[in-house]
Amino acid sequence: MSYDTVFFDLDGTLVDPCPRLYRLFAELTGCELTYDEYWQLKGKGLRQRAMLEHIGYQGDADRFSKKWLDQVEREDLLKEDIIFPDVLSVLEKLYAQGLKIYVVTNRQSFEGMRRELNWLGLGDYFTQLVTTRQQMPKAEAVKQAGINYQRGIFVGDSKEDMEAARNLSVNSVLIQRKDKKTDYTEPENQAGSWTDIVIDGEVYGRALRTHKNVKPVFISVGNFISLDTACDIAMKLTDKESHIPIPTRLADLETHCAREALRNDEPAPNV
Numbered sequence: 001m002s003y004d005t006v007f008f009d010l011d012g013t014l015v016d017p018c019p020r021l022y023r024l025f026a027e028l029t030g031c032e033l034t035y036d037e038y039w040q041l042k043g044k045g046l047r048q049r050a051m052l053e054h055i056g057y058q059g060d061a062d063r064f065s066k067k068w069l070d071q072v073e074r075e076d077l078l079k080e081d082i083i084f085p086d087v088l089s090v091l092e093k094l095y096a097q098g099l100k101i102y103v104v105t106n107r108q109s110f111e112g113m114r115r116e117l118n119w120l121g122l123g124d125y126f127t128q129l130v131t132t133r134q135q136m137p138k139a140e141a142v143k144q145a146g147i148n149y150q151r152g153i154f155v156g157d158s159k160e161d162m163e164a165a166r167n168l169s170v171n172s173v174l175i176q177r178k179d180k181k182t183d184y185t186e187p188e189n190q191a192g193s194w195t196d197i198v199i200d201g202e203v204y205g206r207a208l209r210t211h212k213n214v215k216p217v218f219i220s221v222g223n224f225i226s227l228d229t230a231c232d233i234a235m236k237l238t239d240k241e242s243h244i245p246i247p248t249r250l251a252d253l254e255t256h257c258a259r260e261a262l263r264n265d266e267p268a269p270n271v
Contacts, residue, residue, distance in 0.1 A: 003171075005149060006094055007142065007164075009156035010105035010113070012177055014087050015120065020080040021072070028067055031055045069134075073109050078116045084177070091125040100127040102147065104138050104154075104164065107131045139167035159202050166224070174204065174220060187216055192235060194219075206231055214243040 011017045022038050025031070033041075033055065041051060048068070049061050057064070071077070094101055103126055107113045110131050117123040132141045138160065142149055154165035155173045165172030176199070187193040187209045197205040197218065205220035208231050219230050237245040244252070 003099065003151055003153050005100045005102070005147070005152035007102045007104045007149070007152055007154045007170075009138075009154075009158065009161045010103050010107065011081075012157040013084075013155060013161075013175055014103070014122070015081040015083055015116075016177070017081055019082065020077045023080055024068065024072055024074075024077055025051070028064060028071075029055060029057055029059075031057075069108070073107060073112050075112065075115070078112060079119075081116065081120070083120055083122070087122070091122065095125050101125055102128050102130055102142075104130045104142060105132070106134050106138070108133050137167065138164035142168060159199075159204065162204070162220070166221075169224075189213065194231060203227075208234060210235060210238040210243045210245075217244060217248075 008014055018039060019035070022035050025038065026033070029052070038051075041054060046054060048065065052059075052061055052064060091101065103113070103117070105113065108131070110129065110133075113131060114123065114129060117126070117129070128145065128147065130138075130141050130145050130147070132138055136144075142164070149168050149170060152168065152170045153173065154161060154168065154170055155175060156162065156164070157175045157177055162172050162174060184197045184207050185195050187195045187207055189209065189212055191209060191211050194206045194208045194216075196203045197207055197220075205218055206227055207216040208219050209216045217234065219227065219234055221227050221230055234245045237247060239246060242249050
């Protein structure tokens, strides 16, 4: 399938909000945690209330949450955000290919987001900016914006982003940035064995060993499909020559052809 539309989550996908979030937490709590200590705790899956308990915060947790939401998009804090190193080159390539590029985010302030993207030098790449204002699911925000999403793909860093893709019936790409903690153990050394892949305490997929004595492949759920079914299909699509499912192997070969064509300044094949 060829795509004409790409949906990007913003925080954690295009920009790194970690400096901003740490600074606000330190301001509101007066805690002495260092930046690295804060994110090590977050990487262990501690939510906001658990973080407050960990540092012995004496204030009211509900009031803290309200202050957090009121201030997390302050303009001086937004200027702490950093573009991830791979973002600009990816956006340039997608824009040059004529794809429609959208931001879909839970940000509360549309104008604040627009100003930030402009001063980061990213604003001109996007066809439209879509925000839920934390009032609806991301898929619903896309639909309400009247966007033709049928040939789209959703790129994000969270389970919520993957759910948005499923609710839109489009494919998805899960990006794992530095603030996520991923846990899985190696499955047993036999065909068909598997273990769950857990990110921040939530199951995102499975490590599946398709043959004995080979590295596992990683499975995540698609549209209207369970992990059990996805693993069963992956096993059935694996042959004796490769431990990777045949469609994935063919797609990888096509990718190599497209990359070689781009190196030679030739039109990339329609994959």
